[in-house]
Amino acid sequence: MPHGRITNFGAGPSALPVEVLEEAAQGLLNFEGTGIGIAEISHRSKEFTAYLAGVEAQIRTQLAVPPTHTILFLQGGGTAQFSAIVLNMLARHRLLHPDLPERERVLDYVLTGSWSAAAAKEAARLAAGATVHIAADARTLSPSGAAFDRIPPRSAYAFSPAPALIYYCENETVSGTQFATDPADPASFPFDLLPSGTLLPLVGDHSSSFMSRPIPRLADHAIVYAGAQKNVGPAGLTVAIVRQDCIVDVDAAARLGGAPVPTALAYAPFAKQLSMPNTPPVFALYVTGLVLRHSAALGGVEHYAAVNRRKQAKVYAALRAGEAKGVLRGHVQPGSASWMNVVFNVLGDGAEARFLAGAEAQGMKGLKGHRSVGGIRASLYNAVTEEEVDKLVAYMHEFIEQAPVEQPALPSEAAKTE
Template identity: 40%
Template sequence: MNRAYNFNAGPSALPFSVLERAQQELLDFQHTGMSVMELSHRSKEYDAVHNNAKQLLKELMNIPDTYDILFLQGGASLQFSMVPMNLLANDQIGNYVLTGAWSEKALKEAKKVGKTHVAASSKEANYTYIPSVHDIQLSEHAAYLHITSNNTIFGTQWHEFPNLPVDLIADMSSDILSREINVEQFALIYAGAQKNLGPSGVTVVIIRNDLLERIPENLPTMLDYRTHSTSNSLYNTPPTFAIYMLSLVLEWVKEQGGVKAIEKRNIEKASVIYDAIDESDGFYSPHAEKGSRSFMNVTFTLPSDEITKKFLAEAKERGFVGLAGHRSVGGCRASIYNAVPYEACEALAQFMKEFRKQFA
């Protein structure tokens, strides 16, 4: 079997050993005579899967007991609405830092709920950098400060988080579990699973417990964080297979040596591709400024659209998948999430060097 070099931005690569285990258990999960997809979400067998996923995430990210972990649906896009609905009171202002398309969408949804303020932005430079934490200007009566920790489209990432007198909320969909963070620096973290945590279908929300006390009454039941907190994310049928896959991915992360080991490997993976860019004498031009470069999404352009098309066509023949850049940046993008092996990044860097020699 020939496995592709999968650089898709999401849904993205999953660990091969996780796929093999899911395949082995697909028809008969733990001698139940059923697939995990067929189990009742009220069964003791599924309950063990559900709680194991929570416990592993808590262990790997060092999440204190003062936080709750929720498994929701709707992706990060639904969280763009749920965050202000739950946490933006009438007399407060939601503060947002704009660093790309997803933070723009989060702001757009918040505006439908209440008052907002752009605390910092790099839009004027087509999001080539992350604003300095010193340039963030909070409004009066700030309810929270919302950031997007990694920007898949533009290839930028926060390397220092704001430490301001306001609750910090982060969309970590594309870099959760890729590096060590201090969870206590955040009031709420949310992440769609389909980059580093598992397949699409489940969204993880890590929420500080005291935030639940400020949620307004009369929210729609399914859009109220308290509904899911008090029911252990089992108020309605959860995405059971996606949570099962999440638990397998978390076990894999633990087997790799935990988040610290994953972070070290991610830096090595990114470095081999960035080196190919930096050593190309301008043939490959990075979109992101050096201090804001993402370790998850490497974005770069080539000298012309014609050469870019040739690069992508030849890359496809070599087994590289998902390298086309987003239309707002153009060029190419290599998404190198946790499950993308170092060997794939090394092979891409080598291909980039060979292609440059041919067309420079």
């Protein structure tokens, strides 16, 4: 590895392609031949505004974003979107249905992990009389009743008839659950169960799977958003793909009794001013643009979908081999498991610490699981190459081979004499 780098399986911020980082280092000194570094140049300069248009075009082409949707570049991460989606979608609902009693404005949330649970919690804070309805809670299906370990089956969903918002998180970074892309797969998102007849108020958090594979039924979404810091760039940039009917005049909604919406969270000023009503995250946008160019040269999202499919298959195969030997245990039910974040335990006293130390000795870092679920988490984002994944898989097999075989418990001395 050049520059003394190791293999980074961290969950975010996470690995970026070395070629991109080398180019970005040049750009810090001299952005696109301007003689000014990217962190120093005006965001209103013609060079930067042209660059920004290029970033937008890359996303639009690579994800086949339809003309009905506007691409916005925002700040505040996924966390700011937990609030923004509620405020903008409630404002839209109020403009459409000004006389509805507040409690009849319903926000549907599908809970499949800690990030969707956090989003629902924020919705409850901001609902101001509207109703937050949990359309499905995967925890209730787990053996303990408390673990996010699966995507719910179709029978577990109860959507409201005319909600103001329907929310899901496509890939749960902490628990390692992800919706399947094949509509015939029981773990796919249940588009078939959603209310029909109107433009769907469907909002997807795609933070940890953005650009890793095509987005199923993107055109049917009101909003898809993603923090950049997993697959496409540094922290500080949030990409939101917003259907135009969801870019509303929040002040008009406030005049009808809605909550005032902070300007920085309203979509309309960003849509009107090409994502620059104020200073955008210039450097994060720059690196994201470089990552997207790099990705386009390789074949875009389709390329990553094929590579990511192979990567995850290899890691889960090693995990299954470890399970068969009683050394490893996956956190997620097969069929619901994430391509991006593979979460598992290493069984036995001190075994996880040994696994992590052994990995680090071989130059692999960032494998420690999130503090809320523990264990191991291997994040296989786009910039983690197949060769790096092969190295992890070889290490997993080596660890499994060397693990002491569990002996059946011997009868105690007392039991022998009974």
